[in-house]
Amino acid sequence: MTATGVPADLVTRYSRTPTGRAWLASLPERLERGLRRWDLELDAEAGPWSGFGALVVAVRRAGEPLVLKLPYPHEEAASEAVALRLWSGRGAVRLIADDGDGSLLLERLDAGRRLQEIPFPEAYAVWGAIMRRLAVPEDDRPDWAALERLDARAEHWSDELPERWERLGRPFPRWLLEEALDVCATRGTVGRRGGRDVLVHTDLHGMNVLGDLDGGFRAIDPQAAVGEAEFAVAPMLWNRLPELRRTNSADALLERCWELADAAGLDGEAARAWAVLREVENALWYAAKPGHRGELERSLWVASALCSRLLPGLPAANELKRLD
Secondary structure, rough: OOOOOOOOHHHHHHHHHHHHHHHHHHHHHHHHHHHOOOOEEOOOOOEEEEOOOEEEEEEOOOOEEEEEEEEOHHHHHOOHHHHHHHOOOOOOOEEEOOOOOOEEEEOOOOOEHHHHHOOHHHHHHHHHHHHHHOOOOOOOOHHHHHHOOOHHHHHHHHHHHHHHHHHHOOOHHHHHHHHHHHHHHHOOOOOOOEEEEEEEEEEOOOHHHOOOOOOOOEEEEOOOEEEEEEHHHHHHHHOHHOHHHHHHHHHHHHHHHHHHHHHHHOHHHHHHHHHHHHHHHHHEEEEEEEOOOHHHHHHHHHHHHHHHOOOOOOOOOHHHHOOO
């Protein structure tokens, strides 16, 4: 904690750029404005906390424990309030109010109880139950129009990924790029055949599932889109890799993919395919950023393992760079 009340990890992360420093400087005024707007009192005994991109402050209103979330204004946070309204507490943290400018008033969850700490296979069941609740079919509410469509994202990647791969000096074998492009062809807007569109939390890993105050679990921090629910399996595959068994780790990752899909009532092959595409795209993103070799190796390990053709020269699963 810093003298300003902002957690030190947020200060370190966002003080590197003018935009980040401006956001940090705005937090005291934004906090005071939120307290006034919603008639809140600080709960000094519980917080503040921070996620990767937000200050989260424990508050109370008429004695009810809540949190005030002040996110950094980045693209991934733009869909959060929309998604939480559509879920309306179904499998996700309940949105009490938002100000239209990014500040969110949310129900209080147990920040000390995360799915990340629950061992497999129990974690499969918890994650799968949440996924079943989050898979809300598209309806006529206007909020849906604000969300990106996953088949359109895949169609965009079909054009973009080859150009990025060439520009970055072909950072991995062509066959792995082709595997990703095959997924674009079958899951994208043009080649897609059938499928059910639902609301998808695209970053549903163990750190984004917290215990609620009734003993259950809820999703937080949605990066939401509309499309096939199988898109959501990938983050649970690229997290917790060191926990895979030491022998035949690549096979164990495939088994994990199928177990997660089965727990959520999803198509295991579609989940595998989407995960390959997502990790190839991640690998190209990391390849373009200096100092991200560990992340690049992790993405290539996951993508090639899911193709049952593990790339040579990569670290063992238990040696891959951990996700924070």
